[in-house]
Structure formats: structure tokens, C-alpha cells
Amino acid sequence: MLNFDSVFRRDSADAEAALLAKPRSPLAWLRSPEVVAPVCVGLLFLLVWELGVRLSGVPPYLLPAPSAVLQTMIEDWGELLPALWVTLQVTIVAFGVAVVSGLLIAILFTQSRWVERSFFPYAVILQTTPIVAIAPLIILWVRQIVPGDGSTFVAMVICAWIVAFFPILSNTTLGLNSTDHNLINLFQLYRANPWQTLLYLRLPSAMPYFLGGLRISGGLALIGAVVAEFVAGTGGTRTGLAYQILMSSFNLQIPRMFAALLMTTGLGVLIFVVLTLASDFLLRHWHESAVQREN
Amino acid sequence: MNPSPAFTLSNVSKVYSNGTTALHDLNLAVSEGQFVSLVGPSGCGKSTVLRIIAGLGKMSAGDLFWGGTSQRKLAYVFQEAALMPWATVQENVRLPLKLAGVSRRASEAAVREAIALVELKGFENAYPRELSGGMKMRVSIARALVTKPQVLLMDEPFGALDEMTRSKLNSDLLDLWSQKQWTVIFVTHNIYEAVYLSNRVVVMAARPGRVVADIPIDAPYPRDQEFRTSALYNAYCRDVAHALAGAVGTASEVSSPINSQASSTSTMFGSVA
Numbered sequence A: 001m002l003n004f005d006s007v008f009r010r011d012s013a014d015a016e017a018a019l020l021a022k023p024r025s026p027l028a029w030l031r032s033p034e035v036v037a038p039v040c041v042g043l044l045f046l047l048v049w050e051l052g053v054r055l056s057g058v059p060p061y062l063l064p065a066p067s068a069v070l071q072t073m074i075e076d077w078g079e080l081l082p083a084l085w086v087t088l089q090v091t092i093v094a095f096g097v098a099v100v101s102g103l104l105i106a107i108l109f110t111q112s113r114w115v116e117r118s119f120f121p122y123a124v125i126l127q128t129t130p131i132v133a134i135a136p137l138i139i140l141w142v143r144q145i146v147p148g149d150g151s152t153f154v155a156m157v158i159c160a161w162i163v164a165f166f167p168i169l170s171n172t173t174l175g176l177n178s179t180d181h182n183l184i185n186l187f188q189l190y191r192a193n194p195w196q197t198l199l200y201l202r203l204p205s206a207m208p209y210f211l212g213g214l215r216i217s218g219g220l221a222l223i224g225a226v227v228a229e230f231v232a233g234t235g236g237t238r239t240g241l242a243y244q245i246l247m248s249s250f251n252l253q254i255p256r257m258f259a260a261l262l263m264t265t266g267l268g269v270l271i272f273v274v275l276t277l278a279s280d281f282l283l284r285h286w287h288e289s290a291v292q293r294e295n
Numbered sequence B: 001m002n003p004s005p006a007f008t009l010s011n012v013s014k015v016y017s018n019g020t021t022a023l024h025d026l027n028l029a030v031s032e033g034q035f036v037s038l039v040g041p042s043g044c045g046k047s048t049v050l051r052i053i054a055g056l057g058k059m060s061a062g063d064l065f066w067g068g069t070s071q072r073k074l075a076y077v078f079q080e081a082a083l084m085p086w087a088t089v090q091e092n093v094r095l096p097l098k099l100a101g102v103s104r105r106a107s108e109a110a111v112r113e114a115i116a117l118v119e120l121k122g123f124e125n126a127y128p129r130e131l132s133g134g135m136k137m138r139v140s141i142a143r144a145l146v147t148k149p150q151v152l153l154m155d156e157p158f159g160a161l162d163e164m165t166r167s168k169l170n171s172d173l174l175d176l177w178s179q180k181q182w183t184v185i186f187v188t189h190n191i192y193e194a195v196y197l198s199n200r201v202v203v204m205a206a207r208p209g210r211v212v213a214d215i216p217i218d219a220p221y222p223r224d225q226e227f228r229t230s231a232l233y234n235a236y237c238r239d240v241a242h243a244l245a246g247a248v249g250t251a252s253e254v255s256s257p258i259n260s261q262a263s264s265t266s267t268m269f270g271s272v273a
């Protein structure tokens, strides 16, 4: 007579081993090739740039050396930091509004095919209209409605929102419509109401798509904020990084322009990294994009 | 045997929207407490029959009548495990109760019992990707059992399992069935499994899907390992194999040259079974 219990016991040992496997620590991540390799490339690039500028004697108003940029950044920190803060605020507010509105509208779309058919084309139009072209119009309109200093801020938020909104909408709509049909059958069998189906089935299965949309939108919100400020081009009490770049180039303060540019790029990279980490964390147990593969 | 009918399919036809006639004029009456196995070549419409019984997807013609039991007391083990990848074993098993509005605390005991029944104790907090194919299927079975169903539809539930686990789960299923008096419709590719488990083996043929043989297995329960080696058991297996070979034969007779390739696959399957 065979001992069937042993069959299951073997299974259980395997699974316990799998459950015990720990995720990598942050320190190990910093030493992993995915971090070390690009950092080396970056350092090498800076070295070549620095040496190139010094040896060829290019004037700093054409191309400043990295050391000069760094020095300027430290000297002008008092003006650059508030600018960074303003740009960050615009980006975060626009991104937040884009996330909420994109998610809600995507849910609305999947509740009714007719709503989706009727409104999706207009979302596409909003997306394909170049933001540079409509930014002046938006700034003009917002000035009529919101008086004073706040108007530029609101206009920048609106521009950034327009750019950031679509990837979230389209990705989430796709995700909500890609639910496994076997699971839909299961929910139907157990007479789930539409609210339960949305909450327990459609939203979780749309999660990877939604998070993919977030990663695209985070960077786009920043671009939208910068472009809008470029177009607005005005001073005022609260100006962002784009204004710093603009002014520095007028005044031929090229090292300062580079410093502001560097901060903008750094902000973009930071946003991407944060959203990627958040996405990996949320999907760590189940989605292929985030789990560590062992086979 | 309880003679009152659980449900009756009468003259049921199903044409899918792409024009495939999956079922044509199918009749099947199942009594309460019966264990019916459904065998037939791949693509003959076995899953389609189960879906119609479960009320998933409309039939193109015909009727489904329910007797003493209700469609609401039905559980379905799909051909694929169909687990929610983002939820633990425990949460997957709890799902039907959660959808019925049962609180977490009230469902605790039932969930634990169902998990123990399929021998997955210790895996309550594992995610589906950490399980083997057979273990996923067992989770899916636990999820079906947690609702205490009256009618149990199972679509090749043990197809992915090794022989030892399969025969273990077969006898567990029989034990449970004799305790709980479920009505079971069990789809399988395995003739031996069908004969061992059922009161009745229904053989289907393809293109179009229909019932070609209905073989009662008049052997007493409980059936133990000895029954598997008895002459009676072997005679029934032969009967079913014969009917199945006939079903595959009729399919190739009626098939046009265009789908001769499909029917040759069926023949291959028939010989394996």
C-alpha cells in the first residue's frame, strides 16, 4: 500500500522553502549590477566631459565643466531650491489629479460601452493636441478666472494634468477590460454584484496596467509642468525650474542653466524610481513584472 | 438511490457566435444524489454542457429544468484552476462566501475545513504562483466545496495530477459524496476514473456534440481498491471504452474531408484512453 501522505508532505517542504526566500535588502540592491553599471558609465562620462572642457579650453558660456556646474548649484542653491519646490508642487498636484481622474473615468468607461465609445475619442484628441500649442490659451483663460499670483500655478497644473492624464486612462481602461474570463464566470456563478466584481476582480487585475500608466504619467506630469512654465514665461513670486532655465539662458549664465537642467532631470529620474519601487512593492506577490523568477 | 430529478436538459443545442455547433439536440436527465461522469473526445462539448447547467452563457435552443435542487446551490470546478493570482490560498477559498456577504470571522471555520479537505494545510498564506499545477487545482476544489453545494460540476479536476494524488483524491471525493449526498457531474478523459467513481457514465460524440451512450454502473458503494481489480469493474471499463470508440468512429464517419484532421486527433485520443 502506498503512503499518499508522503506525496503531500514533499509538496509542503518545497513551498515552505519558497515562502522563506527573502527579498533582497536595499544595500544588496545598491551593489547589484543594475545600479553599479549605469553609475560607472555616468562617472566615466563626467570625467571625459571635465577633461575635455579643461584641455580644449572651451569658454564656460558655451559648455561649462561639471565642476563649474556643481559649484554654481551650490552657490545659487538659495534660488534653485525654491524653484525646484515649485516645480515639484505643480508636478505632484497635476499627477494626483491625473491619477484620480484617470482611474475614475476608466471605471466609468468600463461600466458602459456607450460611455467609452462616446468619450474615448475626445480623450485621444486631448492627448494628441501639442501642449505647447494650447498652453498660451490655457494661461489666458485661467487668468480670466483666477486672478493674481495663483493663476500661473493653476495654469501649469492644468497643462501638466492634460499630459499626464491619458496614459493612466488608457492603461487602466485596458486593464479593466483584460480580466480573466474564467474568473468573470466564477464571479457570475456566485452572483457577485457589479460593485463586488469591480472591487474584488476588475480593479486588482487592472493593477499592473494602472501602475504601468503611473510610471509613464509621472515623468509626463513633470514635462507638462516645465513646458507650461516656459510658455507662461513670466516672473512673479513663485517661479519654477523652467523659469530659472529661461532666465539663465537670457543672461548667458550657462552653468546655472545646466544646474537647473540637471535638477529637472534628477527630479524626473526620482519620480520614476519612486513609482517603480512602489509598483514592484504592490505587485511583489503575484505579478510577473515584480516577482523574482526562479525558473 | 433517490429518484427525484435534480435537473433535466432537454433538446439543448448550442451554437457559438463564430458558427461552431458545440451541442445539438442533447438530452440528459440527472437524479438527485447521482454521480454522473461525462466522457468523450476532446472538443465534443463537455465543458459547454457544464457551462449551460451552471447558467453561464445562453443555450441556442432547448430547456433546462431544475427539480428539487436549485441552481443557486451549485459549485463549479473549472477546467483551469482560475485562481486570483493576487490573493492567497485562503482568500481564494473564501471568495464564494465573501461574495455571499459572509463575514471573515463567520467563514473562518468553513475555509479551514475546505483547505484541510484537499490537504493544503500549511499553505493558507501562499500565493498561487508558489503552488504546483496540482496544488492549484486542489485550491480550486476547496473553493467549490466551501459553499456546501448540492450540485457539483467538475471539469477534469484531476487531469493535471499524478496517478497517486489522483487516486487519493478520487477516493476522498467518493467519501465526501456518500456523506453529503451531492449530485455530481464529473468530466474526465480517464475511463477508469469514470467507472470507479460513477453511478452512470455518459458518453458524448463530437460534431455536433450529443449523447451516444448512457451506461449505468451498478456496483455498490463504498468502492475500495479491490473494486478496481474486480472482473465487474473491468467489464464496465470495456463497455465504456467500446462506446467511446464508437463515438469517435461516428465522428469520423460524418466528418467531411475538411475536418478529417480533427477527427484523426480524436482517434488518437480514443486509442490512448
Ligand SMILES: Nc1ncnc2c1ncn2[C@@H]1O[C@H](COP(=O)(O)OP(=O)(O)OP(=O)(O)O)[C@@H](O)[C@H]1O
Residues within 6 Å of the ligand: B016, B017, B018, B020, B021, B022, B040, B041, B042, B043, B044, B045, B046, B047, B048, B049, B079
Ligand atoms: N467560446 C467559444 N467560442 C467558439 N467556439 C467555442 C467556444 N468554446 C468552445 N467552442 C467550441 O465548442 C466545441 C466544444 O467545446 P468544449 O470546450 O465544450 O469541448 P470539451 O468537450 O470540453 O473539450 P476538452 O475535452 O478538450 O476540454 C469545440 O469545438 C470548441 O471549438
Ligand SMILES: [Mg+2]
Residues within 6 Å of the ligand: B046, B047, B048, B079, B155
Ligand atoms: Mg473542456
